[in-house]
Amino acid sequence: MNGDDLKAIGYAEGKVIRMVLDIIENNYASQEKEEVLNLFKQVVLHPEQFLDHAVLKHIAQTLIEDTQGAETDRIPLKETGINYAVFGADYIEAGAVKQMEIAMKLPVAVAGALMPDAHQGYGLPIGGVLATKNAIIPYGVGVDIGCRMALSIYDIPAEYFLANEAMYKRELIAWTSFGAGNGWNGKDRAAHAVLDDAAFNMTPFIKNLQDKAAHQLGSSGGGNHFVEFGIIEFKTDDVKLNIKKGTYVALLTHSGSRGFGATVAGNYTRLAKEICKLPNEAANLAYLDMNRAEGQEYWLAMNLAGDYASACHEIIHERLTKAIGGQILAKVENHHNFAWKEMLNGEEVIVHRKGATPAAEGVMGIIPGSMTAPGFLVRGKGEAAAIHSASHGAGRQMSRTQAIKNISKEEMRKILKDHGVTLIGAGLDEAPMAYKNIERVMAAQKQLVDVVATFTPKLVRMAADGSRED
Structure with a gap:
C-alpha cells in the first residue's frame, strides 16, 4: 500500500496520507489490499460516519477540518438552543437527544420536535x-430521500x-426485487412517466443517474425495507375511507428512492459541507441557502427523488x-426523509422530517411496528408542538451490529413461528427484537394521531442479505 493507492481513491497529498499509511500498517496489515482500500474509500467519502470509530476517528476529524478550513472560517452555532417538544422521552437514547440539541442551535433553526421512535443517526436524529428559515439540510432529509409507506x-x-x-x-417473490443495486431487466423492466420528468435534465449529474433510476424502478432497497401481505382490521366503519367494520387483506410496502436518491444525497451533502462550514459537532447539519442556486437545485432533485420513490411503490402495488x-x-401513502414548505407562526419555513411523517389534521398515515408487531393506519390530529408530525415506525432499540451479536437465528425463528409470520429474506439485523415496543410508541403519540385500523403482518419479504443502498 502506498500514497498513490490512496490518492486514487480520493485522498489529497499531505499529512492525512501519512496518517492513513501509519494506521494501515499498525491495524490493517493482515487484511487484503482491496478490502482495506474499500474501507478507506468510505472514510474519505463519508468522514462524518467515522467520528466515533475507535481507530479511524482521527483521520475522519482531519478530513473534515481540511474541508472546512480554520475555526475562524466556521459559522458559529447559537449559544443557547431553541426549546423543542419531545414525545416518549423515557425511551429515546441520549445520542438522539444530543443530536437534536445541536440542531436547535443552528442559526437557521426556527422550531423542532423529537418523535417517540427517535434514535441516533447522522446529522438530524432519526425521528x-x-x-x-430559508435553508435546507441534505442530512436533515436523509440518505434515502422520500422513503415512504x-x-x-x-x-x-x-x-x-x-x-x-x-x-x-409465489406472487410476492415473482413481482418484487430487493437489495442494493438490484432492479429489473428486459421485459420485466417497468415504465412510468416519472422517468420522462424534465427535472432529470437539470444538470449532467442528475441526467447521469437516469439509467440507474430506470433499472431500479419498481424495486425495493435493503435494510428495513419490505413488501408484505397482512390482515387489516377496522373495529368500526370509517366513513372517510368508505370502509365497513371488518378484516381485509392488505399490502404494505416500505422503500425509498433507491440508488438514485442515495447518490443525490451524497452529492449535495458534500456540496453543503463545502459551502456551509459548521463546527465539527454540527458538520452533518450543513445547509444550503434556498436563495442560492445550490439550494434550489437540491430542492428540485429532492422532489424528483420523492416522485421516483412514489412511482416505485405504485408499480409494486399495480403488479401485485x-x-x-x-x-x-x-x-x-405517506413519506418521511423529506422536506416541505409549510407555514409556521405566520411565516414560511422548511420542515425537515427525517424518519418522521406528516400528521396535520385529517392527514392519513401508516406507522408500522416490526415483522411480528402490528402496524397502524392513523389520521393526524395536527398537534402544533410536534410541528404537525408523528413517528414513522417503532424505531430501533438495537443497532444492526448489536442485533447480529445478541439475537440468535433460533430466537428469530421462534418469534416468527409464534406470530404466524412467513419471512422471505432479512437478516438478524432486522429481527423484531431490534425494534422498540410499538404499543409504547403509539401510547406516546396519542395527542398526535388517532388510530383508524390495525395491520397484522403475515407474509414478509425483505432483502436476503440485509444490504443497504449506496
Whole structure:
C-alpha cells in the first residue's frame, strides 16, 4: 500500500496520507489490499460516519477540518438552543437527544420536535423534525430521500388469504426485487412517466443517474425495507375511507428512492459541507441557502427523488394487485426523509422530517411496528408542538451490529413461528427484537394521531442479505 493507492481513491497529498499509511500498517496489515482500500474509500467519502470509530476517528476529524478550513472560517452555532417538544422521552437514547440539541442551535433553526421512535443517526436524529428559515439540510432529509409507506386495502376477506397463502407467497417473490443495486431487466423492466420528468435534465449529474433510476424502478432497497401481505382490521366503519367494520387483506410496502436518491444525497451533502462550514459537532447539519442556486437545485432533485420513490411503490402495488386479482377499496401513502414548505407562526419555513411523517389534521398515515408487531393506519390530529408530525415506525432499540451479536437465528425463528409470520429474506439485523415496543410508541403519540385500523403482518419479504443502498 502506498500514497498513490490512496490518492486514487480520493485522498489529497499531505499529512492525512501519512496518517492513513501509519494506521494501515499498525491495524490493517493482515487484511487484503482491496478490502482495506474499500474501507478507506468510505472514510474519505463519508468522514462524518467515522467520528466515533475507535481507530479511524482521527483521520475522519482531519478530513473534515481540511474541508472546512480554520475555526475562524466556521459559522458559529447559537449559544443557547431553541426549546423543542419531545414525545416518549423515557425511551429515546441520549445520542438522539444530543443530536437534536445541536440542531436547535443552528442559526437557521426556527422550531423542532423529537418523535417517540427517535434514535441516533447522522446529522438530524432519526425521528427528528426541524423547521428552518430559508435553508435546507441534505442530512436533515436523509440518505434515502422520500422513503415512504404505501398501503392497499383489498376487498378480500382474511379467510381467503389464510387458505391461499402459497399463492400470495409465489406472487410476492415473482413481482418484487430487493437489495442494493438490484432492479429489473428486459421485459420485466417497468415504465412510468416519472422517468420522462424534465427535472432529470437539470444538470449532467442528475441526467447521469437516469439509467440507474430506470433499472431500479419498481424495486425495493435493503435494510428495513419490505413488501408484505397482512390482515387489516377496522373495529368500526370509517366513513372517510368508505370502509365497513371488518378484516381485509392488505399490502404494505416500505422503500425509498433507491440508488438514485442515495447518490443525490451524497452529492449535495458534500456540496453543503463545502459551502456551509459548521463546527465539527454540527458538520452533518450543513445547509444550503434556498436563495442560492445550490439550494434550489437540491430542492428540485429532492422532489424528483420523492416522485421516483412514489412511482416505485405504485408499480409494486399495480403488479401485485393484478397478480392476486383483488379490487382496491382504499390506498394510503405517506413519506418521511423529506422536506416541505409549510407555514409556521405566520411565516414560511422548511420542515425537515427525517424518519418522521406528516400528521396535520385529517392527514392519513401508516406507522408500522416490526415483522411480528402490528402496524397502524392513523389520521393526524395536527398537534402544533410536534410541528404537525408523528413517528414513522417503532424505531430501533438495537443497532444492526448489536442485533447480529445478541439475537440468535433460533430466537428469530421462534418469534416468527409464534406470530404466524412467513419471512422471505432479512437478516438478524432486522429481527423484531431490534425494534422498540410499538404499543409504547403509539401510547406516546396519542395527542398526535388517532388510530383508524390495525395491520397484522403475515407474509414478509425483505432483502436476503440485509444490504443497504449506496
